[in-house]
Amino acid sequence: MQSIKHEVKQYVLDNFIMGASSQELQDDDSFMAGHFIDSTGILELISFLEQTFGIKVEDEEMVPDNLDSLNCIEHYVQRKLAVFAGRARKER
Amino acid sequence: MEEQFGAQRPALSTSVLDIDCAEETAKIGRQMVHIVSRVLHHRGVVVALSGGVDSSVCAALAVRALGPQRVLGLVLPEKDSSSATTRLGRLVADCLGMEYRVEDIGPALEAIGCYRWRDEAIRSVFPEYGERWLSKIVIAGGAQGRLNYFNLVVQSPDGRTREQRLPAKEYLQIVAATSFKQRIRKTLEYFHADRLNYAVLGTPNRLEYDQGFFVKNGDGSADIKPIAHLYKTQVYALARHLGLPGEVCSARPTTDTYSMPQGQDEFYFVLPYDQMDLALWALNHGLSPGELALALGITEPQAQHVYADIRSKRRATVHLHLPPQFISAVEEIAPAHASLSSASGP
Numbered sequence: 093m094q095s096i097k098h099e100v101k102q103y104v105l106d107n108f109i110m111g112a113s114s115q116e117l118q119d120d121d122s123f124m125a126g127h128f129i130d131s132t133g134i135l136e137l138i139s140f141l142e143q144t145f146g147i148k149v150e151d152e153e154m155v156p157d158n159l160d161s162l163n164c165i166e167h168y169v170q171r172k173l174a175v176f177a178g179r180a181r182k183e184r
Numbered sequence: 185m186e187e188q189f190g191a192q193r194p195a196l197s198t199s200v201l202d203i204d205c206a207e208e209t210a211k212i213g214r215q216m217v218h219i220v221s222r223v224l225h226h227r228g229v230v231v232a233l234s235g236g237v238d239s240s241v242c243a244a245l246a247v248r249a250l251g252p253q254r255v256l257g258l259v260l261p262e263k264d265s266s267s268a269t270t271r272l273g274r275l276v277a278d279c280l281g282m283e284y285r286v287e288d289i290g291p292a293l294e295a296i297g298c299y300r301w302r303d304e305a306i307r308s309v310f311p312e313y314g315e316r317w318l319s320k321i322v323i324a325g326g327a328q329g330r331l332n333y334f335n336l337v338v339q340s341p342d343g344r345t346r347e348q349r350l351p352a353k354e355y356l357q358i359v360a361a362t363s364f365k366q367r368i369r370k371t372l373e374y375f376h377a378d379r380l381n382y383a384v385l386g387t388p389n390r391l392e393y394d395q396g397f398f399v400k401n402g403d404g405s406a407d408i409k410p411i412a413h414l415y416k417t418q419v420y421a422l423a424r425h426l427g428l429p430g431e432v433c434s435a436r437p438t439t440d441t442y443s444m445p446q447g448q449d450e451f452y453f454v455l456p457y458d459q460m461d462l463a464l465w466a467l468n469h470g471l472s473p474g475e476l477a478l479a480l481g482i483t484e485p486q487a488q489h490v491y492a493d494i495r496s497k498r499r500a501t502v503h504l505h506l507p508p509q510f511i512s513a514v515e516e517i518a519p520a521h522a523s524l525s526s527a528s529g530p
Contacts, residue, residue, distance in 0.1 A: 130500035131332045135352035138333075142351075151349060154330045 096145070097166040103140050104162075108133055119162045134159065141165070147172040196479035198458070200465055201417045205425035208418075212410050213249035219408050220250065220383050228254030229408070230377040231385040232369055233284065234440060235259075235272025237423050237432055238387040242410055244426040246385060247280045256376055257284030260369045262293050264443040268435075275429055285376075289368050296368070302361035305354040309336050316341045320442035321350065321358060323452055332493070339444055362441050366402025383407035389416045391460055395494065396501020397452050404504060415461040454493050455480075463490045 097119065105112055108128050123129040129137060137159065138149050147169065149158075158168040220226050228250055231243045246255045257280075259273035270286060277284035293299060306313045313319070318339040325332045334355050337347045350358070370384075377384045386406025388398055393412040398404035411419055416437070423433045437457050438447055453460045459480050466476045473487035480487065 124496070127499055131496060132352065132356070132500065134331050135333060135350075135355060139352045151324065151333070152330070154325055154333055156331065159331065 226383040233273035262290040298364035305357035318443040320444035366399040
């Protein structure tokens with residue numbers, strides 16, 4: 093199974109910086125500061141995260157700390173999935 | 185500009201936006217005459233009248249500069265327009281003594297699919313949305329330091345409202361569909377301009393122009409933009425100076441695009457226009473977030489968010505300002521230079 097970071101990186105490379113090589117996007121690069129993704133792009137990225145990982149990005153979670161780099165996104169998605177798994181265990 | 189304040193500059197206040205309205209009116213008039221006749225080689229101008237302050241001021245400036253016989257006003261309502269649109273558009277044209285036409289663009293929008301595409305996207309978020317329901321989009325996030333996003337608000341016929349964040353696909357489709365309104369209007373403006381050998385006025389103020397608050401090939405398209413250098417506060421000052429009706433001079437800026445009433449500060453800007461003006465001025469003049477915070481009565485982190493939002497919108501709307509991009513320059517066709525449009529005069 094591909095890592096979260098790898099899947100998101102491939103999505104960003106394919107959709108927001110077409111033609112870029114993998115080396116052009118480092119794990120800590122800020123999407124906003126690097127102008128890779130604008131505000132509409134963020135909405136597209138969120139739709140991708142929700143569909144790909146089955147999470148719901150809440151309004152209050154739409155902050156750069158969660159979404160502005162590959163590392164941020166990986167940590168954020170892992171946290172969301174862990175909460176989801178924890179809830180699922182409790183319900184069983 | 186920073187040096188003019190020095191280390192002990194006075195606190196930021198609305199007085200920084202004060203202008204000499206008589207002088208500004210004369211300057212715009214000279215430039216407009218020069219551009220229309222010497223640069224564009226046209227005989228007059230067409231201006232779409234929304235009943236708002238920007239288009240009203242543009243019409244008044246054109247009438248002063250060119251004479252009422254060289255200005256055609258167009259009032260272009262559709263089924264979601266406020267009833268004030270037509271009434272105020274007529275009022276302004278009558279007040280200025282200019283010719284105008286009222287043309288309902290609703291049937292054209294219906295035929296081209298504006299409402300159908302919009303409603304389809306709305307229904308994928310709110311399946312119960314139907315006839316006689318109202319809707320609008322509101323901006324969220326930016327003022328709280330979050331990333332900007334948009335909520336869809338719908339109102340059922342019994343008056344109950346519901347609100348939900350829009351996914352990218354539906355947001356884009358709703359905006360694309362409603363942009364038909366600005367583009368159909370512009371098509372009509374150019375039809376009348378062409379048949380009369382007139383130019384088309386674009387009516388954005390500085391805040392709208394700077395922040396990309398316009399539809400490309402819609403209200404963003406024009407031959408002259410006479411007030412694009414003026415902050416909205418300054419446009420209101422000109423409206424009063426030009427003697428426009430009181431209702432126009434005090435009108436709250438709206439988009440007049442969605443069926444529910446919608447202020448511009450709900451749809452696009454994170455603050456009401458007068459505060460946005462000060463924030464934009466402060467950013468343009470190198471003032472710190474602390475100075476802006478003091479002037480607006482907000483916290484310094486909030487002021488930082490406002491600055492970040494302005495910068496973010498500038499980045500996000502660069503493409504709206506760009507002319508078509510060429511693979512190789514066609515050097516024989518030079519881009520228009522600013523000097524082409526400079527009028528000499530007293």
